[in-house]
Amino acid sequence: MATNxxxxxxxxxxxxxxAYLLSQDPANKITVLAKHMPGDYxxxxxxxxxxxxxxxxxxxxxxxxxxxxxxxxALKAIAEKYxxxxxxxRGTLIYNRKKDQExxxxxxxxxxxxxxxxxxxxxxxxxxxxxxxxAPGIDNAQEFTSVCINTPVYLSWLVGQCVKNGxxxxxxxxxxxxxxxxxxxxxQKADIVINCTGLSSKTLGGVLDEKMYPARGQIVVVRNxxxxxxxxxxxxxGEDEAxxxxxxxxxxxxxxxxxxxxxxxDGTPDMxxxxxxxxxxxxxxxxxxxxxxxxxxxxxxxxxxGLRPLREGGPRIEKEKIDGVSVVHNYGxxxxxxxxxxxxxxxxxxxxxxxxxxxxxxxL
Ligand code: FAD
Numbered sequence: 001m002a003t004n005x006x007x008x009x010x011x012x013x014x015x016x017x018x019a020y021l022l023s024q025d026p027a028n029k030i031t032v033l034a035k036h037m038p039g040d041y042x043x044x045x046x047x048x049x050x051x052x053x054x055x056x057x058x059x060x061x062x063x064x065x066x067x068x069x070x071x072x073x074a075l076k077a078i079a080e081k082y083x084x085x086x087x088x089x090r091g092t093l094i095y096n097r098k099k100d101q102e103x104x105x106x107x108x109x110x111x112x113x114x115x116x117x118x119x120x121x122x123x124x125x126x127x128x129x130x131x132x133x134x135a136p137g138i139d140n141a142q143e144f145t146s147v148c149i150n151t152p153v154y155l156s157w158l159v160g161q162c163v164k165n166g167x168x169x170x171x172x173x174x175x176x177x178x179x180x181x182x183x184x185x186x187x188q189k190a191d192i193v194i195n196c197t198g199l200s201s202k203t204l205g206g207v208l209d210e211k212m213y214p215a216r217g218q219i220v221v222v223r224n225x226x227x228x229x230x231x232x233x234x235x236x237x238g239e240d241e242a243x244x245x246x247x248x249x250x251x252x253x254x255x256x257x258x259x260x261x262x263x264x265x266d267g268t269p270d271m272x273x274x275x276x277x278x279x280x281x282x283x284x285x286x287x288x289x290x291x292x293x294x295x296x297x298x299x300x301x302x303x304x305x306g307l308r309p310l311r312e313g314g315p316r317i318e319k320e321k322i323d324g325v326s327v328v329h330n331y332g333x334x335x336x337x338x339x340x341x342x343x344x345x346x347x348x349x350x351x352x353x354x355x356x357x358x359x360x361x362x363x364l
Contacts, residue, residue, distance in 0.1 A: 007192070008022070008030060009194065012047035014198065014333060016158035018194055020162050021345050031169075031190070035173045038155035038159055049305070050149075050337065052148070053090070054075060054123070060111065067347070087147050089145050089146070090148045090228065091145060092229045095113075096140045102239075105241070143228075149338055153252065170183070194328045198332075198337075199214055209332075211316075216305060216308075218257070218258060220298070221304065222301060226287045237280065243280045253301050265307065269305055271303075274303055308335045309333060328348050328351045
């Protein structure tokens with residue numbers, strides 16, 4: 001059997017999902033190389049900081065829409081078949097205020113908060129909440145069943161699946177993408193390198209993508225559990241401050257968010273922002289704390305900050321030759337890296353197959 005030597009550079013959700021799909025073909029000999037691996041917490045590593053849940057934001061008819069639509073069945077199947085993967089189903093409430101439309105968070109969530117969104121036919125139990133049941137200031141609201149992912153458990157599960165399928169994981173740091181082709185675990189040169197370096201694609205030699213920029217997300221993780229997940233179109237505290245709540249599977253705690261601060265690289269939690277996040281969460285979901293309590297009723301596990309790897313024009317899933325090395329890019333997934341993970345990885349895998357077919361034709 002002919003074999004393909006493949007390097008996946010990056011062990012966030014993009015790299016691990018791509019490696020997981022590729023590892024299902026025994027002809028693929030995969031090395032996953034990364035500076036950060038599941039278990040690490042670092043400002044250069046977005047994936048552990050995510051909630052993460054499935055709240056579609058891709059505009060109807062876009063590639064982003066297709067990636068999110070195509071990811072739901074995979075996350076649903078994992079939640080049903082592999083409880084150890086750390087994904088569970090959870091009721092979801094979405095609140096929209098028309099006055100948030102122009103804000104950074106309002107634009108980010110513009111598809112999510114529509115009364116008649118495309119994803120109503122994807123997720124189960126979608127229904128609009130009757131207008132006479134809406135709280136003052138809310139223009140429309142909906143509920144459905146989504147998933148919440150315990151990201152440290154899920155990322156580790158993906159590593160386990162890849163290892164079971166024969167992939168090899170190694171720590172490495174590269175200044176230039178082409179150098180990764182020389183680090184395949186067999187000692188042979190890789191046929192292809194898959195670039196899943198997220199925000200670092202801005203500074204990685206051979207890529208240097210100036211379209212990449214961060215959207216800073218600050219969170220508070222607490223032991224309290226309010227029940228359903230909640231997301232709102234915006235807040236009155238600032239146009240880049242967000243309001244969402246989600247309880248992770250398997251004892252992962254509840255994430256209170258957040259912020260969507262574009263071009264802000266600060267990795268230190270801002271305690272004033274943290275106070276506002278906690279107050280807003282209690283105001284929208286009073287069941288977070290005991291009756292009459294304020295933020296003193298929250299049992300804090302940790303404060304955190306992650307940088308969403310945004311890209312002007314959307315994610316880059318493309319093939320390219322760099323210094324003679326075949327590269328497939330899969331980066332730039334902003335605040336939707338989990339909920340678009342399987343759709344994006346599928347597209348990347350199709351490009352990998354095209355490159356490998358051309359290679360074997362060239363050998364004939
Ligand atoms: P990363 O996770 O950043 O991984 C990059 C990898 O590349 C790392 O392993 C890194 O070490 C490696 N790397 C980079 N450069 C080099 C180099 N030169 N040499 C070697 N290795 C290198 N998404 C959702 O779908 N749902 C959510 O609810 C959600 N919530 C979020 C909340 C917050 C607060 C944040 C910050 C993000 C959230 N996201 C959510 C977005 C999601 O986390 C990201 O889109 C996703 O994690 C990006 O994954 P990635 O694998 O592309 O990048």
